[in-house]
Amino acid sequence: MSARGPALRSLILAALGLVAIVEIFPYLWMVSTSLQDMAAVTRVPPTLWPETFHWENYAKAWASGPFLRYAVNNAVQTVGIVVCQLFFGCLIVDAARVDGAGTFAIIFRVLAPIARPTLVAFSLFSVVYHWNDFFWPLVMTTNEAVRTLPIGVAMLREEGTGDKWHVIMAGSMFVVAPVLLVFVIAQRHIIRAFTFTSLK
Amino acid sequence: MLLFALVYLYPVAYSAWVSFYEWDLAMPARWVGVANYRALASPEFLEVVTNTVTYSVGVVLLSQTAGLALAVLLNDRTRMGALFRASIFSSYVVSWVAVSLLWIWLLDPQYGLVAHLFRLVGLPALNWLGDHRLALWSLVLVTVWKTVGYPMVIYLAGLQAIPGDLYEAAALDGAGGWQRFRHVTWPLLTPTTLFLLITLTITSFQGFDIVKIMTQGGPVTSTVIYVYYIYEQAFQYFKLGRASAAVVLFFTVIVALTFAQWLVFRRRVHYST
Numbered sequence: 001m002s003a004r005g006p007a008l009r010s011l012i013l014a015a016l017g018l019v020a021i022v023e024i025f026p027y028l029w030m031v032s033t034s035l036q037d038m039a040a041v042t043r044v045p046p047t048l049w050p051e052t053f054h055w056e057n058y059a060k061a062w063a064s065g066p067f068l069r070y071a072v073n074n075a076v077q078t079v080g081i082v083v084c085q086l087f088f089g090c091l092i093v094d095a096a097r098v099d100g101a102g103t104f105a106i107i108f109r110v111l112a113p114i115a116r117p118t119l120v121a122f123s124l125f126s127v128v129y130h131w132n133d134f135f136w137p138l139v140m141t142t143n144e145a146v147r148t149l150p151i152g153v154a155m156l157r158e159e160g161t162g163d164k165w166h167v168i169m170a171g172s173m174f175v176v177a178p179v180l181l182v183f184v185i186a187q188r189h190i191i192r193a194f195t196f197t198s199l200k
Numbered sequence: 201m202l203l204f205a206l207v208y209l210y211p212v213a214y215s216a217w218v219s220f221y222e223w224d225l226a227m228p229a230r231w232v233g234v235a236n237y238r239a240l241a242s243p244e245f246l247e248v249v250t251n252t253v254t255y256s257v258g259v260v261l262l263s264q265t266a267g268l269a270l271a272v273l274l275n276d277r278t279r280m281g282a283l284f285r286a287s288i289f290s291s292y293v294v295s296w297v298a299v300s301l302l303w304i305w306l307l308d309p310q311y312g313l314v315a316h317l318f319r320l321v322g323l324p325a326l327n328w329l330g331d332h333r334l335a336l337w338s339l340v341l342v343t344v345w346k347t348v349g350y351p352m353v354i355y356l357a358g359l360q361a362i363p364g365d366l367y368e369a370a371a372l373d374g375a376g377g378w379q380r381f382r383h384v385t386w387p388l389l390t391p392t393t394l395f396l397l398i399t400l401t402i403t404s405f406q407g408f409d410i411v412k413i414m415t416q417g418g419p420v421t422s423t424v425i426y427v428y429y430i431y432e433q434a435f436q437y438f439k440l441g442r443a444s445a446a447v448v449l450f451f452t453v454i455v456a457l458t459f460a461q462w463l464v465f466r467r468r469v470h471y472s473t
Contacts, residue, residue, distance in 0.1 A: 012273050013280070015273065016270070016273055016274065016284045017284070019270065019284075019288060020283075020284050020287040020288060022345070023287055023288050023290065023291055023345070023349075024287050024290070026302055026303075026306055026313075027290075027302075029302075029306065029313055030302050030305075033305065041311065042311050044311070044316070045316055046311070046313070046316060128293045131295075132293075132294070132295035132296065132297070134295070134296060134297050134408075134409045134412075135408055135409060138412075139431070139435065150295050150296075150297040150298075151297075153295075153297055153298065153301070154297045154301070154412075154413055156301075157301060157304075157413075165305045165308075165311075168301055168305070169301075169302070169305065172297075172298040172301050172302065175295045175297065175298050176294055176295065176298045179293050179294060179295070180290065180293075180294065183286075183290055183293050187286040187289070187290075188282075190293060191285070191286070191289055191353050194289075194292070194293075194350065194353065195353050195354060195356075195357050
């Protein structure tokens with residue numbers, strides 16, 4: 001694939017650039033909407049840059065349900081599941097039992113150092129997956145006290161906020177922003193984790 | 201190992217058992233034989249199957265083709281390439297709930313960004329999610345938009361495993377760009393293609409969040425796909441027997457698919473290094 005002429009190269013770059021814009025621009029639109037007010041959201045034509053920044057949309061979305069609880073539940077669920085997965089995953093490996101080392105000693109002294117790249121890759125993958133998970137918490141819980149963020153965010157649209165898209169987009173940021181932040185910082189590791197976890 | 205097998209098989213066995221009963225959680229379960237399976241032969245259920253296959257085939261074909269094209273174009277390790285790769289992959293790690301909400305808003309027929317863009321270039325406004333002929337395809341497009349980064353990075357990994365001297369040899373033989381793709385890249389990517397075919401088929405068969413948030417199966421029943429159907433039967437109509445029969449059929453199909461494709465996989469992919 002070496003002999004690409006300069007014209008072809010710029011054509012390829014343009015095509016890739018277009019795809020990248022199609023993939024990224026909707027998130028900018030999301031942020032933009034989340035900072036507008038009702039009048040601006042329903043204006044034709046719309047504007048990307050808000051005239052005034054309505055940060056209170058975030059407070060409104062946060063106050064429209066017990067979002068602190070949702071966020072805590074989400075974090076607890078995610079961390080809990082991943083820790084258990086790693087622990088039980090490691091338990092299956094019985095190799096170091098020869099000199100009577102305890103289970104914890106085996107995991108922390110023997111397994112973790114050897115398998116660190118695999119463990120890190122799996123953890124990243126699993127954290128993202130469970131942070132975003134909607135189906136299982138939806139099916140398994142009916143009680144508000146144990147609801148997670150994706151469910152809380154989904155309910156923003158069902159409960160009273162109607163078509164207040166500025167508030168819904170602000171609320172969506174609660175579940176999107178942490179993941180995208182981690183992704184921006186560690187994108188190489190995350191992409192490798194997703195590739196690695198599925199190919200092994 | 202036995203314990204793990206039990207943990208995984210118990211729910212399936214339990215579903216199989218419930219599938220012979222009529223049960224709404226409130227009243228005691230009543231034995232109905234194969235009636236729940238007979239109900240799966242109804243036109244209503246056939247539509248669910250058609251919807252699911254349409255959605256799945258659409259998603260797999262589009263995202264795999266686009267993923268391959270992007271990977272081939274991105275296959276050099278430049279800064280710009282890394283930036284494009286990250287931008288395109290980013291949606292894959294974002295929650296389905298947020299993506300679905302975002303796209304309801306973008307596709308809003310009145311105030312949505314897509315409607316504005318269409319108006320700008322003089323195209324008629326489309327009711328993406330409200331038109332029963334269009335809604336399922338809208339879900340396909342949103343799914344491809346969200347997930348195309350996955351086949352892209354998997355294909356990139358596959359491309360990087362192809363030895364460069366094969367291309368040099370092909371170039372010496374006078375092969376042009378398309379011929380190199382056709383006779384070197386494509387055959388050597390067969391294992392990757394089959395792997396993606398299995399994975400994407402199974403994950404698209406399991407689609408649920410996007411339907412639950414974006415259309416709730418509507419307009420009418422035009423976007424009811426398999427897992428959403430099961431959810432509806434079990435948790436909205438409380439027909440646990442019928443839902444379980446659908447689960448059993450689903451499980452059988454998934455296992456059969458995996459097995460069939462595994463057989464193909466074993467037979468055809470030995471020439472990779």
